[in-house]
Amino acid sequence: LIAFFQPKRLAGQRVLITAGPTFEAIDPVRGITNHSSGKMGFAIARAAQEAGAQVTLVAGPVHLPTPAHVRRIDVQSALQMHDAVMPLAAAHDVFIATAAVADWRPVAAAEQKLKKDGSGCPPAIEMVENPDILAAVARLPQRPYCVGFAAESHDLLRHAQDKRARKQVPLLVGNLGPATFGQDTNALLLVDEHGHRELPQADKLTLARQLVAEIATRLTPPTR
Numbered sequence: 001l002i003a004f005f006q007p008k009r010l011a012g013q014r015v016l017i018t019a020g021p022t023f024e025a026i027d028p029v030r031g032i033t034n035h036s037s038g039k040m041g042f043a044i045a046r047a048a049q050e051a052g053a054q055v056t057l058v059a060g061p062v063h064l065p066t067p068a069h070v071r072r073i074d075v076q077s078a079l080q081m082h083d084a085v086m087p088l089a090a091a092h093d094v095f096i097a098t099a100a101v102a103d104w105r106p107v108a109a110a111e112q113k114l115k116k117d118g119s120g121c122p123p124a125i126e127m128v129e130n131p132d133i134l135a136a137v138a139r140l141p142q143r144p145y146c147v148g149f150a151a152e153s154h155d156l157l158r159h160a161q162d163k164r165a166r167k168q169v170p171l172l173v174g175n176l177g178p179a180t181f182g183q184d185t186n187a188l189l190l191v192d193e194h195g196h197r198e199l200p201q202a203d204k205l206t207l208a209r210q211l212v213a214e215i216a217t218r219l220t221p222p223t224r
């Protein structure tokens with residue numbers, strides 16, 4: 001019922017969200033991933049939908065139910081997330097990158113399970129950097145309003161300000177990890193061109209609704 005009475009601040013807006021970790025295969029049974037429950041991204045998808053938006057959620061491997069009336073696209077790797085997001089981005093008004101994208105992937109996944117060879121020497125796994133999905137969307141000529149996230153273990157404000165500038169996004173949301181990973185509560189630090197503001201400790205859905213309200217105030221009304 002509370003959901004039903006959320007103000008329709010995003011009516012007519014199309015919102016694209018990435019959430020969860022990515023998984024980069026090493027071989028058929030192993031891979032590299034990040035800590036991320038996906039809870040914050042899924043809560044934002046729910047809050048944006050409640051606020052009247054059409055929501056597309058591109059999710060890495062997580063065990064969470066799809067919020068009602070949200071279009072969900074499941075992916076595994078950063079490349080798959082990139083390839084799902086890029087063709088959709090220009091047709092959205094807002095892009096919110098909450099995903100914990102793996103920064104590197106093995107150059108190629110082995111087709112067969114790597115076996116210990118008895119030498120005691122671990123295999124050398126050559127890695128390459130993954131594309132920066134948020135920065136790529138922020139560079140599009142037809143870019144949506146872009147919101148980045150940063151989980152930092154220390155110097156949150158400075159890192160959030162640096163990331164905002166580096167990725168050329170108007171709004172960067174910081175949170176302190178790993179203390180918040182998988183938890184149901186969090187606190188967020190909003191960094192924009194005017195400065196910064198804290199959304200104090202609360203459950204993730206409450207924070208998601210506050211963040212959606214903040215984003216709505218920053219959007220120009222849709223012209224379509």
Ligand code: CTP
Pocket residue numbers: 018078097098099100101102103130131132133134135147148149150151163
């Ligand atoms: N991001 C992304 N694609 C990547 C890496 C990050 O879209 N390949 C997005 C994240 O979803 C997040 C923001 O960029 O919104 C910041 O991610 P973060 O990992 O904190 O930044 P990095 O640039 O990867 O810097 P580092 O991990 O070195 O701190």
Ligand code: CA
Pocket residue numbers: 101102103
């Ligand atoms: Ca990273």
